Amino acid sequence: MNEQSPSGRLGGASLVPWLTLLLLLMMGLYTYMDRPLMTLLTEDMRRALGMSDFQIGLVQGLSFALLAALASYPIAWAADRLDRRWVIAGSLFVWAVAIFLCAIAGSFTELFLASALVGVGEAGLLPITYALIPELFTGQARVLANSLVILFGRVGSGAVFAIVGVLAANAHSAQQWLPDSLASLDPWRTALILLAIPGPFLALAALGLPIRRRPLEVEDQRSGHKAxxxxxxxxxxxxxxxxxxxxxxxxxxxxxxxxxxxxxxxxxxxxxxxxxxxxxxxxxxxxxxxxxxxxxxxxxxxxxxxxxxxxxxxxxxxxxxxxxxxxxxxxxxxxxxxxxxxxxxxxxxxxxxxxxxxxxxxxxxxxxxxxxxxxxxxxxxxxxxxxxxxxxxxxxxxxxxxxxxxxxxxxxxxxxxxxxxxxxxxxxxxxxxxxxxxxx
Known part of the structure; x- marks a missing residue:
């Protein structure tokens, strides 16, 4: 495949592609925070909702991952045909709403459904990031960018555990800043609400990402045949x-x-x-x-x-x-x-x-x-x-x-x-x- 930069591609020597990649990775890490936080809150949720270990596994595993798998292809289809900034923003907004719904869930069934919606919100971010890298970088810069996605994601996930640990341990102290209708909630519910708050603001920030509205055509599409x-x-x-x-x-x-x-x-x-x-x-x-x-x-x-x-x-x-x-x-x-x-x-x-x-x-x-x-x-x-x-x-x-x-x-x-x-x-x-x- 031709490695020359197509018209409109951001140059690899510019800082803009790297800053764009950094923003995408930070958004991805933000949407990863629900899993370690819910792991730390497992015992509190189990007691509050009377769940068994099997039900915990359904909430944190089946509901999230199954819906994420089913949603990934439709979201990728949308990203190929629509303005990808809106797709990213929509994913972030859906994720934040789903986390809030987890926080106010009153039963295992409600938590299961809300957790499934979390998976839908998260499903598109990483595939879209990988799809954007060839448009942002060429040559060795592309190799480095792909490597950094893996390294940043893994090391960042470790830092996320520390962040959500502070959030879980201090959620009760933050209840005074919430509206009266939410201030009396259990600390584990407060922690999830606090996690959801930045989501809509990040969704707005996604609309300003300096990326192409639609992906570049791949070579097999230009030649008119299917892979x-x-x-x-x-x-x-x-x-x-x-x-x-x-x-x-x-x-x-x-x-x-x-x-x-x-x-x-x-x-x-x-x-x-x-x-x-x-x-x-x-x-x-x-x-x-x-x-x-x-x-x-x-x-x-x-x-x-x-x-x-x-x-x-x-x-x-x-x-x-x-x-x-x-x-x-x-x-x-x-x-x-x-x-x-x-x-x-x-x-x-x-x-x-x-x-x-x-x-x-x-x-x-x-x-x-x-x-x-x-x-x-x-x-x-x-x-x-x-x-x-x-x-x-x-x-x-x-x-x-x-x-x-x-x-x-x-x-x-x-x-x-x-x-x-x-x-x-x-x-x-x-x-x-x-x-x-x-x-x-």
């Missing part, structure tokens, strides 16, 4: 399918661990909300930073010894490393030990997260890449939707009082990791041949 996705899948479905399944199972495992281990630390080990928030923040930031260094070093080594297979090897290292560390979490007896072990798992997962985009891009043809990648992302949403309800259901089956949440989370994650390693190993045998065929 041969069916032909590709007919030949390469074993490599593509096993890659997608291995990634999905890895996401499934990490969703179970990252969602319920913080809850187990508070419920079974007596950790405070602020301790859990700071520990998750530190584990996330340190794990991602170390993974960034390791991926660069290991990739350089593999490029000399196993050229063309670096991504799939790194993904096998990621899944295998998570599988080796996860069972040791059952041996922990203090929050500190638990979060050290969880940090090790997150380090391994981060190696996979940084290798996944590169591997999928190499595995798929240029003229059908966006749609093939979207299928994998939708599958990941589906895995996210299933992980928490399954872990919660197993926890309820083992102990109705919730005392086996740690065991249930590890059991579900370890099973998924075993299957992930098997699937990625199957892909590794076909990966190089598929990449060679696609690039020829």
């Amino acid at each position: 041969p996705i069916i032909s590709y899948l007919r030949v390469h479905w074993p490599a593509y399918g096993s890659f997608a399944l291995g990634i999905g199972l890895l996401v499934f495992a990490m969703t179970s661990l990252m969602s319920f281990l913080p809850v187990a630390a508070m419920r079974q080990m007596g950790a405070s909300q602020i301790y859990v928030a700071n520990a998750m923040s530190l584990a996330t930031i340190v794990g991602m930073g170390l993974a960034f260094v390791l991926v660069l070093g290991i990739s350089a080594l593999l490029k000399r010894r196993s050229p063309g297979r670096e991504p799939i090897i790194l993904l096998l290292v990621a899944s295998g490393g998570c599988l080796l560390i996860a069972p040791f979490i059952l041996l922990t007896s203090t929050p500190l030990q638990l979060f050290i072990a969880l940090g090790g798992v997150f380090l391994c997962f981060s190696i996979g997260a940084m290798s996944f985009p590169n591997g999928l891009q190499e595995l798929t043809p240029v003229d059908g890449r966006a749609r093939l990648i979207s299928i994998v992302i939708m599958g990941n949403f589906g895995m996210t939707a299933l992980a928490q309800p399954i872990a919660g259901l197993l926890s309820d089956a083992l102990d109705k009082s919730g005392g086996k949440l740690l065991v249930a989370s590890i059991a579900v994650a370890a099973t998924a990791l075993v299957l992930s390693v098997i699937s990625l190993a199957f892909c590794a045998r076909r990966y190089a041949a598929c990449v060679k065929a696609v690039q020829s």
